[in-house]
Amino acid sequence: MNLDHTQILALEKYYRINLINQAAGLRSAHLIGTQNTDGKTNLAIFNSVTHIGANPPCLGIILRPLSVRRDTYNNIRATKYFTINQVPHDLVSEAHHTSAKYPSEISEFDKTKFTPTYVDDFPSPFVQESKIQIGLSYLEEHEIKVNGTRLIIGQIEKLILPDEAVEDTGHINHDLLQSTVVSGLDSYYSSKKVKREDYAKPKDVQ
Amino acid sequence: MNLDHTQILALEKYYRINLINQAAGLRSAHLIGTQNTDGKTNLAIFNSVTHIGANPPCLGIILRPLSVRRDTYNNIRATKYFTINQVPHDLVSEAHHTSAKYPSEISEFDKTKFTPTYVDDFPSPFVQESKIQIGLSYLEEHEIKVNGTRLIIGQIEKLILPDEAVEDTGHINHDLLQSTVVSGLDSYYSSKKVKREDYAKPKDVQ
Numbered sequence: 001m002n003l004d005h006t007q008i009l010a011l012e013k014y015y016r017i018n019l020i021n022q023a024a025g026l027r028s029a030h031l032i033g034t035q036n037t038d039g040k041t042n043l044a045i046f047n048s049v050t051h052i053g054a055n056p057p058c059l060g061i062i063l064r065p066l067s068v069r070r071d072t073y074n075n076i077r078a079t080k081y082f083t084i085n086q087v088p089h090d091l092v093s094e095a096h097h098t099s100a101k102y103p104s105e106i107s108e109f110d111k112t113k114f115t116p117t118y119v120d121d122f123p124s125p126f127v128q129e130s131k132i133q134i135g136l137s138y139l140e141e142h143e144i145k146v147n148g149t150r151l152i153i154g155q156i157e158k159l160i161l162p163d164e165a166v167e168d169t170g171h172i173n174h175d176l177l178q179s180t181v182v183s184g185l186d187s188y189y190s191s192k193k194v195k196r197e198d199y200a201k202p203k204d205v206q
Numbered sequence: 207m208n209l210d211h212t213q214i215l216a217l218e219k220y221y222r223i224n225l226i227n228q229a230a231g232l233r234s235a236h237l238i239g240t241q242n243t244d245g246k247t248n249l250a251i252f253n254s255v256t257h258i259g260a261n262p263p264c265l266g267i268i269l270r271p272l273s274v275r276r277d278t279y280n281n282i283r284a285t286k287y288f289t290i291n292q293v294p295h296d297l298v299s300e301a302h303h304t305s306a307k308y309p310s311e312i313s314e315f316d317k318t319k320f321t322p323t324y325v326d327d328f329p330s331p332f333v334q335e336s337k338i339q340i341g342l343s344y345l346e347e348h349e350i351k352v353n354g355t356r357l358i359i360g361q362i363e364k365l366i367l368p369d370e371a372v373e374d375t376g377h378i379n380h381d382l383l384q385s386t387v388v389s390g391l392d393s394y395y396s397s398k399k400v401k402r403e404d405y406a407k408p409k410d411v412q
Binding site: 183 | 233
């Protein structure tokens, strides 16, 4: 298959959505937890969490303000806080169900097995069943002109994970945590560590 | 482990880099191919490719202009084109080696087993050994204020992958293609499909 831009645009809509989403490769599945100013919680699955930097520690997410995840965006803007939570393999179907289009007044926490939990004084709900829980404060956002999606940058204010999953070097054992990856919007994969590479040094440079 | 922002900043530097990079989860490893205006090629490994949209088909990458990947950034800006190439499991060590700090006049194609290949009239080199080859044109960029990293958006101009890896629905069989995922900068994982979920519909809404 060798498609150019025009041929891609001519594809049937859902075929194109699947193909382009999945061509981008596999990404971690995460649950984003928020609440509105009245304390109503929301939980949504995302596959767009990206590392931005370690000092200060920041992550980014891509979201579509006009899609089902509008609640997430509105809540982040209103409260300035959100959580990013890992998805263990055994809860994939529950995590996927958060993509169903519930009205804003219904919390996905009430329609899935996930339990909202509050840690110290952090103002957004974490997912109790997640093995990595990250609390972030809203830092900045960028509107992507081509299609109106937004990149939201959050600063890590809380990082919670099991001690036994963190090695002396700071590496995280995702096999132990059974972290889930996803291709596109619906195809979930497990992962298994193959190799840790050494810091790469140039071969003989003339 | 329950760390707040101040405690994260107090961590030893490389421990913090590993911990924060890996807490963000697993992401596909990709090789980005570029060349400068003299035709000198460059190849660099990235873990930050993100789906931006399917219509028009666009992907994003996060990069640090002042890191080892400066050649990639300069070449994209100068030529307005780049390629994103999948990494099969059996070439992980070769792909990782592109992160070694070679001077600009040395091409990583000459220091690894990867072969530059040109398809039709697309002006940047694809990686012949990659099972998914994507050619993009530069569309826009956003500087992330907190640390100067940049989000580059490219429009997909070419999409090349084996017919047998694409299902009738547009879903891609990453098991067949042996796509690699990576945690942080050095920990490579294989993946295996667990389940394709149906489109999620709300349970009884009162």
